[in-house]
Amino acid sequence: MKENYTIKDIAELAGVSKGTVDRVIHKRGKVSPKALEQVNKVLDKIEYKPNPIAKSLKNNKIYNIAILLPDADADPYWLPCYEAIKQVEQEFSHFGIKINKGVFKPKSTKSFTKAADLVIAEKPDAVLMVPLFYKEAEHVAKMCVAAGIKIATFNNYIKEPHINLEIGQDLFQSGRVAAKLFNMLLGNKATLAVLHIDEAFQNASHMQEKERGFKDYFAQKELAYTINVHNIKKESKIPFDQTIENFLKSIDDVDGLFVTTSKAYLLANHIAAYLPKSLIIGYDLVAENIKYLEEDKIAFLIHQDPKKQVYLSLTNLIEFFLFDKPLQESLTLPIDIINTENYPQYLN
């Protein structure tokens, strides 16, 4: 029993030439019923899988992958994504992989659409994107499907049935993770605040998912928790910092603050002055959050690992193109709980 049969092997076993075997496998026609049967008989017995390396060599094609992602200058959360891209480019530079970045402003749908148009015009083999803007992302997905371009998303979700690859975190569940942490720290009774802090509110569905999960936990456990929700957004002309301070002045008697965005540091900056006993749980290992984590002004951070998301998305697409590995339709990544002691290992 051989392990890996080649086309030549099959040809010999079936008593035909490799050309005929090839035609049978690829259903290119021009095969007599007799030969077809002979080859299929062999194929049934041995389960042939073409050698992906030979296939790849013969192909010798350059695959273009476009990636639509927000500008890291506007929000450092996205910085690790760029590292992941660089890493993948290095690892796969000799495998004929080209990655084309389409950077957009995270607050501008126009910028997103423009970047998308630019990138799709070059007819890439796949488009990987952060679907920050629901309607616009849906449109991009549809255009890709129409053009036969593989389409993948990460970090956020849209409900498009033709997405080929979807990588992200279970946001509802991550809200529950935060809730459980508060529950452990504060016991069976407390007052909490959910804070949606961001400079803009387009497509804020991810924040709401986290809030839903957060509330769901306490409801399900029937705990005596009071939970207030606050939307805090940058007001024009007033510094964001000032807005935060005003907010903190306006509330009291809060045991814990759950920040659904990566902006927990804005809060932590002033927490000692106004609510010294309140615990903060936030998201994402951005530098400023880590600073306050280390100062114990942030209790926990939840890590969404954007770098891993990009890395996995890209390698999944690449291995699909190069080696015919199937695309994982949907991949839900772990919800990493971060404290002062374990954050360094997540940063590399």
Add this chain to the structure above:
Amino acid sequence: MKENYTIKDIAELAGVSKGTVDRVIHKRGKVSPKALEQVNKVLDKIEYKPNPIAKSLKNNKIYNIAILLPDADADPYWLPCYEAIKQVEQEFSHFGIKINKGVFKPKSTKSFTKAADLVIAEKPDAVLMVPLFYKEAEHVAKMCVAAGIKIATFNNYIKEPHINLEIGQDLFQSGRVAAKLFNMLLGNKATLAVLHIDEAFQNASHMQEKERGFKDYFAQKELAYTINVHNIKKESKIPFDQTIENFLKSIDDVDGLFVTTSKAYLLANHIAAYLPKSLIIGYDLVAENIKYLEEDKIAFLIHQDPKKQVYLSLTNLIEFFLFDKPLQESLTLPIDIINTENYPQYLN
């Protein structure tokens, strides 16, 4: 400016044949000084990297990787490793990769040595092992080095300078992670117990590393914590469960219990009866631990992700053999903090 040059390209640029280029690259001699210079001049300009796919196809070699790991029947902690092996076998079945398992009893050095001898006798290209027994593992490493076999370790460490690949967790730091969690849950003053629970104590250095990290945290922060260390091991003829119960009867006034092994469930089983207010932090997502985690009898678990360790070790070795990717000498994996809400994502 071309991206990927081939040997043929270089030959044309240097005005020689591809055979000569090949001899220069592989330093096989038989090249005139003049030709050498011509080729090197081109090589300096373009930075040639051979196409790993073509190389791999030509090679057409079957690589044998041996993996020495404990029997999962004796300790379910190792079960995910077997899943990782199966997964890698499937993913790389058409890349000429053979994985040979050498299973040993986790309490028997003899069994380890026997499995190692058996596996090395077949002259694999690499040996990946869990170096549970220091002296014996060191010996295996030396034998591999002598035989030109690549040697990799995971889960535990030995100090052998010739290890080619080392994957695991920072155990000292994971002790600190546990300490920090207790600190957050219990405040600035408490009494804790460190429990080394296992059925045998050979090579228990990993437990001690965790203990050191744990104590280090409180010492560094100068917190008023009392920490007592207990070794609990299976006594012959007495059921382990009974030993645990006796231990619990013997202590009181403990706010938290830190179990340095995967045996936290043995404790959790009886905690409600003897120390209902004590918090347990343990290691590893074995089924029984998860059960008590869900019942809130275990507060947190630290995940050592043996599956990921094996997966990364194997793929790293494979990509080294197939595509000349360099081996990462030492890779320290994140210390995952697990509670009731986030464990499922770590299990897949």
Add this chain to the structure above:
DNA sequence: TTTTTTAATGTGTTCGAGCACATTTTTATT
């Protein structure tokens, strides 16, 4: 039956690296 058309099958080349072998050039020897 012979010729034409169409269907079926086989052969040869390519991808890039790597190595065996053949050929050519240079150097040494008579």
Add this chain to the structure above:
DNA sequence: AATAAAAATGTGCTCGAACACATTAAAAAA
């Protein structure tokens, strides 16, 4: 200068899949 020996260089094949093209066999038309 002729020949032998050694050194240098070039050619051609392999790995396995894929496809273009050539060849052969069978069916249709004359």
